[in-house]
Amino acid sequence: MDKLRLLEIFLATCDGGSFAAAAKVCDTDPSTVSKAISRLEAQLQLTLFQRSTRHLRITTAGKYYADTTRKLLQDLSSCEDELRHLNDSPCGILRINAAACYGHLYVRPLLHAFSQRYPAIKLELEINDLHLDVIDNDIDIALRTGYVKDSRLVARQLSPMDFLVCASPHYLEVQGTPQHADDFHNHHWIGFRIKETQQLQPIFLPNRHGAYLPHELERRHVTDDGETMAYMCADGLGIAQLPHFLAKPGLDSGDLVSLYPHYRPPQPANGVFAIYPKRDYLPAKVRVFIEFITAALDSMGESPQHTWAEHLAPLVDFPHTPSRTIQRTAP
Template identity: 80%
Template structure:
């Protein structure tokens, strides 16, 4: 029998004045209550009740102990009620960690509307490309792009991650439009260096049959910042293969154009994810944030299995068949 149950039976005995009354209150039998009180007294090395054939009388030590136990039980109950309320209502501090580009371009513009809807939630926002251990760093939810592999976490996909081959209109006017993957050897390319691995992000281009394949191309310029890569591309420094969330603003404004249909990595664990620790009872503040993000992305034409890039009309729909 655990200590908490012993204390519960002890208080019931104090209030009821007998083992029988305590047994009725706690849905057990008098023998169990008597043994529990004996075990508690043995642990404390104190006599809590004076027993006789006619009555049970609490001792001075028992009365003092009861006052302390009662306060502890009341404090524990109040704490449990408060924690349950916090867990069940969208309130308190919500600590969010987001990949840099996605955080700046997609998440930040939505935060005002989220805070207006849930004024009791306080945001603690971290934007970086570090793959932090969200359990160790006590992060409530992380927005990450790419691949997620951690059995301790729940990864809910917000959308696929579609890649678009982009260039500025000025660059295409000056250098021409490549008609197949081999033509890119004659063009300037902007590469992306992954910070964690320090390796260059691979380039996938369509073959003569329209199937995307990895291509080894020299990168004239290299950056480890996604937004910088998009701006360099819009400034006419060359081609870049941009994730859809990085290409969106430039395509919308006309600063960028897309050559081919989108490329989507075939792996099912690739995309944009909301990640949070596995919990049987998900805090309401996390639940409403994920629901809000899902609805906001849906309004932008994005969901678990699609993005707006599927409806984009590229400059070159298919690569020309090579002779």
């Protein structure tokens, strides 16, 4: 019998004045109550009740112990009620970690409306490309590109990650538009260097049949920052292959145009995911944030299976594009 159960039986005995009364309250028998009180007294090395054949009288030590025990159990009950309220109500501090580009372009613009809807939630937003341990760093939810294989975590896909080959209208006016695979080598390309590996991100481009293949192209300019890459492209420094969320501001403003149909790498290794610790009772603050961002993405034409890039009219189309298959070549 655990200590908490002993304390409950002890208080029931104090309140009822007998083992029989305590047994009725605790749904057991008087013999079990008597043994429980004896066990508690043995642990404490104190006499809590004076026993006689007809009466049960609590001792001075027993009264003091009962007052303290009752307060402890009341505090424990209040604590449990408060924790249940915090878990079931959208309130408290919500710690969000987001990949830099996605955080700046997709997450940050949503926070004002989210905060207005859930004023009891206080936001702590970290924007970086570090793959931090969600549990060790006490992160409630991480928004990352790429799948995370960790049995302690739930990875809920928000959308695929589609790539678009983009250029500025001014660049195309000066340099021309590549129409065929042979033209790719005759243009200036902006490369992206992955910070963790220092490797250049591969460039996948369509062949004459619309199938996407990796291309070895000289990068005239290189950066390790996604937003800078998009700005360099919009400034006319060259052509870049951008994730859809990074290309969206430039496409919306007209500073960028999309040359070819979107490229979608193989799943599930590629996409945008909401990552959070696996638990039986998901806190309401996490649940409502996921629901909010999912609804916001839906209004933008994005879902776990689709993005708006699928419907974007490319500047240059290739034969048989609607039925093309993605080349599953590892980067």
